[in-house]
Amino acid sequence: MSATSAPMALPPAAPPAPRRQLLVATTxxxxxxxxxxxxxxxxxxxxRERALDVSDRFPLDYIIHEVxxxxxxxxxxxxxxxxxxxxxxxNRGDRAHTALALGVTGVFxxxxxxxxxxxxxxxxxxxxDEGYGALFYAMTGTMVAVVAAGMLFTxxxxxxxxxxxxxxxxxxxAHALFxxxxxxxxxxxxxxxxVTK
Amino acid sequence: MTTIDTRPDDAVAADDASPSVAEATVVGAFDWxxxxxxxxxxxxxxxxxxxxxxATAALGLVLGLERADDTNTVVDADALLQMFQMYRVGIxxxxxxxxxxGLAVAVVPLQLGARSIAFPRVALTGFYAWLGxxxxxxxxxxxxxxxxxxxxxxxxxxxxxxxxxxxxxxATAGCVAxxxxxxxxxGMTMRRVPLFSWSSLIGALGMLIALPVVFGAVIYLFxxxxxxxxxxxxxxxxxxxxxxxxxxxxxVVIFALPGIGVAAELIPVTFKARQALRPVxxxxxxxxxxxxxxxxxxxxxxxxxFDASGETFIRGAPPWLLFTGLPVLGLxxxxxxxxxxxxxxxxxxxxxxxxxxxxxxxxxxxxxxxxLATFVMGITDLELVAPDMALVTxxxxxxxxxxVYGTVLGVMGGLVxxxxxLWGRVVPDKQVLPLALxxxxxxxxxxxxxxxxxxxxxxxxxxxxxxxxxxLLATGQVDGAALWNTLSLVGHGLMALTxxxxxxxxxxxxxxxxxxxxxxxxxxxxxxxxxxxxxxxxNFEHVxxxxxxxxxxxxxxxxSQS
Numbered sequence: 001m002s003a004t005s006a007p008m009a010l011p012p013a014a015p016p017a018p019r020r021q022l023l024v025a026t027t028x029x030x031x032x033x034x035x036x037x038x039x040x041x042x043x044x045x046x047x048r049e050r051a052l053d054v055s056d057r058f059p060l061d062y063i064i065h066e067v068x069x070x071x072x073x074x075x076x077x078x079x080x081x082x083x084x085x086x087x088x089x090x091n092r093g094d095r096a097h098t099a100l101a102l103g104v105t106g107v108f109x110x111x112x113x114x115x116x117x118x119x120x121x122x123x124x125x126x127x128x129d130e131g132y133g134a135l136f137y138a139m140t141g142t143m144v145a146v147v148a149a150g151m152l153f154t155x156x157x158x159x160x161x162x163x164x165x166x167x168x169x170x171x172x173x174a175h176a177l178f179x180x181x182x183x184x185x186x187x188x189x190x191x192x193x194x195v196t197k
Numbered sequence: 198m199t200t201i202d203t204r205p206d207d208a209v210a211a212d213d214a215s216p217s218v219a220e221a222t223v224v225g226a227f228d229w230x231x232x233x234x235x236x237x238x239x240x241x242x243x244x245x246x247x248x249x250x251x252a253t254a255a256l257g258l259v260l261g262l263e264r265a266d267d268t269n270t271v272v273d274a275d276a277l278l279q280m281f282q283m284y285r286v287g288i289x290x291x292x293x294x295x296x297x298x299g300l301a302v303a304v305v306p307l308q309l310g311a312r313s314i315a316f317p318r319v320a321l322t323g324f325y326a327w328l329g330x331x332x333x334x335x336x337x338x339x340x341x342x343x344x345x346x347x348x349x350x351x352x353x354x355x356x357x358x359x360x361x362x363x364x365x366x367x368a369t370a371g372c373v374a375x376x377x378x379x380x381x382x383x384g385m386t387m388r389r390v391p392l393f394s395w396s397s398l399i400g401a402l403g404m405l406i407a408l409p410v411v412f413g414a415v416i417y418l419f420x421x422x423x424x425x426x427x428x429x430x431x432x433x434x435x436x437x438x439x440x441x442x443x444x445x446x447x448x449v450v451i452f453a454l455p456g457i458g459v460a461a462e463l464i465p466v467t468f469k470a471r472q473a474l475r476p477v478x479x480x481x482x483x484x485x486x487x488x489x490x491x492x493x494x495x496x497x498x499x500x501x502x503f504d505a506s507g508e509t510f511i512r513g514a515p516p517w518l519l520f521t522g523l524p525v526l527g528l529x530x531x532x533x534x535x536x537x538x539x540x541x542x543x544x545x546x547x548x549x550x551x552x553x554x555x556x557x558x559x560x561x562x563x564x565x566x567x568x569l570a571t572f573v574m575g576i577t578d579l580e581l582v583a584p585d586m587a588l589v590t591x592x593x594x595x596x597x598x599x600x601v602y603g604t605v606l607g608v609m610g611g612l613v614x615x616x617x618x619l620w621g622r623v624v625p626d627k628q629v630l631p632l633a634l635x636x637x638x639x640x641x642x643x644x645x646x647x648x649x650x651x652x653x654x655x656x657x658x659x660x661x662x663x664x665x666x667x668x669l670l671a672t673g674q675v676d677g678a679a680l681w682n683t684l685s686l687v688g689h690g691l692m693a694l695t696x697x698x699x700x701x702x703x704x705x706x707x708x709x710x711x712x713x714x715x716x717x718x719x720x721x722x723x724x725x726x727x728x729x730x731x732x733x734x735x736n737f738e739h740v741x742x743x744x745x746x747x748x749x750x751x752x753x754x755x756x757s758q759s
Contacts, residue, residue, distance in 0.1 A: 021315055024378050025315065025371060040416065137452075142416055
């Protein structure tokens, strides 16, 4: 490296305070996720309209286990509560409650996946039977993948927060934001797939 | 380590013993494939994008030969569907997007005064996901896969490959957007962000809006085809309308934003003036990003009919004006304010018109033509599209090529402009300038004849069945089609030649003796020109303070006044 002229240097500065990089990235991830779920739901609605146009009622004769789907809805909103609890506890430096909140978050996420598996088994939709099957498993399967990603986020946040970085609450805030988004996304899915079918 | 920390001086701990050539090669290659230096990741993206572009331009030439020849005997008929898809998918997903995104990854953190891109490992993973996914998609196409392919496994592999590469691009776009939002140097408010970084932010946000929609469609198509009974989307031959929009205008306009940003950045630099009405220029660039929402509607054409009663017009006009009109308005603003900046610059002194400006300005003009053509295409009275039958004419391909090749020219200008920071070399104007002219000629010849052929009712679009390919090749019934398709294939050939020569020149310059390189050879206005050439691993020796939108320009003015 060499230069014919010394660069006209800009004045040096003290390193700036971090600008909540993880939180911003999570927000952008949630925007992308909204477009993913929103785009898929839009296709779902379009295909349902087309099916109705030819007098072939869309979900055919499958019976949706509404108790389980409603409990899953409550579960995702409860997840927000627990994730926010973790932020609250970490802000107070309360390690025990942070661990408990993150643990419960993980368990509830697992409960969501369990609930979805139950719905799949109860409905008995054959993926290769009707057109509906492929759409149903694509939509609900994507949501399960999102929740599984959230569980991974919970594990990473727990390791970061509980291994001595309790005061760095940004990851917990980002984690809570993610679950708020999941709750919104599942609410939309619940309404379109399970309520209006 | 955060993006603003100083990296420990590894050189102190380095072994003094000089390695052998073989060891140095292995270590060097390992450093490249595992790099977290954004400048290298960006160059990996751009290099791969240029190579794919070269291949797809050559493919465009071959397909042009097929269309110009009435007998359609140049290529094996069984391979045509896959070749058309290789060309259309390759030119956008394999060429345009990585090229534009790669330049953003390489340059944006430098412009922001940051030491690194946000989440560099995610950006590198994004590169490998894109590369792997794209390679899988091409392998699948080569083995009778793709939309409408005859081998079911290869159809699935194609969808999986497209999905993987889209995921990689989403991840990298997220890194670029996060960088602009969080890693700016002290004093660099959002209003002081350089124009290229701003356009990269808008482009990255556009990708975060549009590409997940592509991914969602891929999930549906894959599960429906792989595990279902292909009942929902019209089987393999019905996949085109669900996926083809992603490789066509207006969706591709989002990927053109970094190319527009290079031109916006270079106009004030070339004419040694401050950008006129900077916030309005920002708004203009953001308006172009509205194309992202057009893409998210998953519709290739937002059409409008000028009927006597006005009923159909009122129904079609809002989406048409919103999704295709606003990008035209945005580009008009950028162009007019660029001309105003040129006027101001000419009044104050002598401009320094160099190769990067010529490339990027030509690119901007080509993108403007492409976006205007997209706007015109929606007017059904012109019969360039038949939305009810999901048919488009060759006009669509012409508009897409204007945007794609225009962006390529813009990005080439950017690579030449920032070469001192990326390679520590200045690309000689005399050698690279003819390529700008050749590229302009190639773009016009490849695109404009297809616009004319569209008016003559030659069919176009992204085919997903052999019947659609036959429609594309039925040029014998179109008056003068042979001439227009011949001109277009010449354009593709010239573009391939331009890319080949450009890659060769870059390689030659990058591997030549460094010599003495000025740190600001083009008189750049922004923060990156305050660091040595080439930029060190952490970009800046110290975190810099920025007090205006053109900090280096301010220093130059201060220097000339004192």
